Amino acid sequence: DAKTTQPPSMDCAEGRAANLPCNHSTISGNEYVYWYRQIHSQGPQYIIHGLKNNETNEMASLIITEDRKSSTLILPHATLRDTAVYYCIADLGSSNTGKLIFGQGTTLQVKP
Amino acid sequence: GAGVSQSPRYKVTKRGQDVALRCDPISGHVSLYWYRQALGQGPEFLTYFNYEAQQDKSGLPNDRFSAERPEGSISTLTIQRTEQRDSAMYRCASSGASGRSSYNEQFFGPGTRLTVL
Numbered sequence: 381d382a383k384t385t386q387p388p389s390m391d392c393a394e395g396r397a398a399n400l401p402c403n404h405s406t407i408s409g410n411e412y413v414y415w416y417r418q419i420h421s422q423g424p425q426y427i428i429h430g431l432k433n434n435e436t437n438e439m440a441s442l443i444i445t446e447d448r449k450s451s452t453l454i455l456p457h458a459t460l461r462d463t464a465v466y467y468c469i470a471d472l473g474s475s476n477t478g479k480l481i482f483g484q485g486t487t488l489q490v491k492p
Numbered sequence: 493g494a495g496v497s498q499s500p501r502y503k504v505t506k507r508g509q510d511v512a513l514r515c516d517p518i519s520g521h522v523s524l525y526w527y528r529q530a531l532g533q534g535p536e537f538l539t540y541f542n543y544e545a546q547q548d549k550s551g552l553p554n555d556r557f558s559a560e561r562p563e564g565s566i567s568t569l570t571i572q573r574t575e576q577r578d579s580a581m582y583r584c585a586s587s588g589a590s591g592r593s594s595y596n597e598q599f600f601g602p603g604t605r606l607t608v609l
Contacts, residue, residue, distance in 0.1 A: 423496075423583055423600025424535060467534055471596070478523060478587060478596040479548060482534030 384468045389487045392462075398455040400486050402468030405449045411470045413444060414480070415453045419464040424482070427453065429471075458490045494518070496601035498584050504607045505574055513569045513604045517586030524567050525585040525598060526559055535583055541567060574608045581605050 385403040392398040404413065414429040428435055428442045430451075435442045441454040455462055467485040471478070497516040505511050517524050523542055527535035537551040543564040552558070556574075561567040571578055585598040 418534075421581075421603075423585070423603060424598075425600070426597040465534075478598070479525060479537040479540055479551070480527075480535070480598065481537065485534055 384470055384483055386466075386468055386483065386486045388484060389489070391489050391491055392455075392458045394460060394490055394492050395457055398458040398462065398488055398490070400453040400455075400466050400468075400488065401450065402453070403450045404468070404470045407448055407470050413442065413451050414469040414471050415440070415442065416467045416469065416480070416482075417464040418467070418485070419461075424467065427466075458488075460490050460492065462488065463490045464488060496584055496586050496599050498582075498601040498604050500604060501602060502605045502607075504609065506609050507574060507576060509574055510570065510572045511574055511606065513571075513582050513606070515567045515569070515584030515586075515601060517565065517567070517584070518588070518599055521586035521588050521599075523587040523596075523598075524561055525587070526567070526569050527583045527585065529581040529583055529603070538569070571606075574606075576608050579606055579608045
């Protein structure tokens with residue numbers, strides 16, 4: 381599985397867009413980019429995933445660069461409840477057992 | 493509907509004792525995963541089941557750790573002769589997809605907080 385690099389922490393004002401970057405320069409062609417988040421002491425929660433194309437769902441948008449070496453998770457209108465640790469994971473998907481390799485993640489603090 | 497449940501939620505034991513941690517996955521979910529999470533760290537993969545078959549146990553730290561899922565539903569993670577370094581949050585996750593699916597959303601349980609004195 382490719383190693384991912386994320387900033388340790390970020391702040392965002394409530395109501396503004398939160399843009400969380402992730403570098404995965406060694407990602408292979410068949411590895412998906414997954415994002416999970418973990419709020420306080422709860423279990424991690426799936427947000428979104430993608431391979432090449434940008435993706436959007438009810439929670440967030442995922443922008444993947446054309447060379448796939450980096451991606452950005454966008455929370456369009458951050459709320460206080462979005463304060464959490466966000467994990468970017470490169471996963472082999474159909475070629476893998478599905479185990480997730482979590483790094484340190486980015487602690488996002490949404491401020492009023 | 494019911495999510496993933498784990499029991500007990502908290503377990504305090506003395507060094508050298510055996511412990512068994514239980515995971516009830518979401519009904520019908522094919523895949524089941526065990527992770528361990530130290531304070532301030534991301535979850536660390538331990539082992540994975542596809543139905544009752546243990547497909548990957550590469551993350552189990554040593555032979556004191558074992559897991560089973562005999563009927564393809566409930567799973568038990570057992571730690572024998574516990575040591576203080578085993579203290580952590582143990583999390584279980586399940587997925588409706590086979591691990592080899594490109595869409596593999598994992599649903600995590602609340603975890604069992606294990607403290608070894």
